[in-house]
Amino acid sequence: MSTFSYPYVEPQRGVFLPWIMVRLGNKKEGTRLSKPVVALVDSGAEVSFCSKEIAEYLGIQLRNSTAQDFTTANNGTFTAYKVNDLKLYVCKRAYACEFYVTDSLPSQLPIILGQKGFFDHHKVSFNFKKKEMTLEIM
């Protein structure tokens, strides 16, 4: 079983985030990002999210996608569109990953890797004291 360790990222003094760098691709078009983009590993997110800006760049079509409303921690709501055409490149492999595409993500979080799509593919261990995250492929 393959295990990968990643350091936390400090984007601002005193702020340590479990960010990893991932690539996304469009299964249908055969396109993929040439460089990795930052993604938040978030055990509290039920699903995985991708910003509309990134999805559009990859040529993802939302026309026939199912819309779903989500509630945020501060009780706000937003709509996201389920897509099955995205491929996630992470831990030196790639797999088809269900994402919800929305233009409502905070600009700091263009990709959120949640339970469905990410935690169901990896055993994730956070060690905040060591500022380290370990991903084991399941």
Added chain:
Amino acid sequence: MKTRDLIKPLQESDKGWLAINEQNEVVESELSFAEICKKVEKSRKKLIIVPAAESYSGVLA
């Protein structure tokens, strides 16, 4: 494990997108994701793309 310190490069801009190299230096910045991708697609350097923001603190996902 040593954290990846992006404090300095992320202070260079508060909007758009940044391409950052292995030495944690900003090599490109653009307002749109499509533009930053276009700028770096032919680069052979090991770069990452990070959104620029005023603050990375207090963001509830």
